[in-house]
Amino acid sequence: MTQVLEKVKVSDLTIIEFKELIKETVLELIDPDYGLELRPEVETELIEARKTIGNGVYLTLEEVKKSLGI
Numbered sequence: 001m002t003q004v005l006e007k008v009k010v011s012d013l014t015i016i017e018f019k020e021l022i023k024e025t026v027l028e029l030i031d032p033d034y035g036l037e038l039r040p041e042v043e044t045e046l047i048e049a050r051k052t053i054g055n056g057v058y059l060t061l062e063e064v065k066k067s068l069g070i
Contacts, residue, residue: 010018027034038046050058059067 010021013021
């Protein structure tokens with residue numbers, strides 16, 4: 001949607017389009033890689049690494065935060 005809106009005035013947007021623009025902007029600010037895709041070989045490497053790291057034991061985000069004192 002962002003590419004389509006590059007030449008549109010904010011005043012010409014519908015409420016839904018404006019909300020989507022804000023959402024996309026916030027997501028891009030939070031995560032600069034938002035919207036990008038992993039190359040298949042990188043995705044495969046990540047899956048393989050996940051199988052071998054930590055003997056298959058995974059922590060939830062909350063568990064990691066707790067262990068780090070966050």
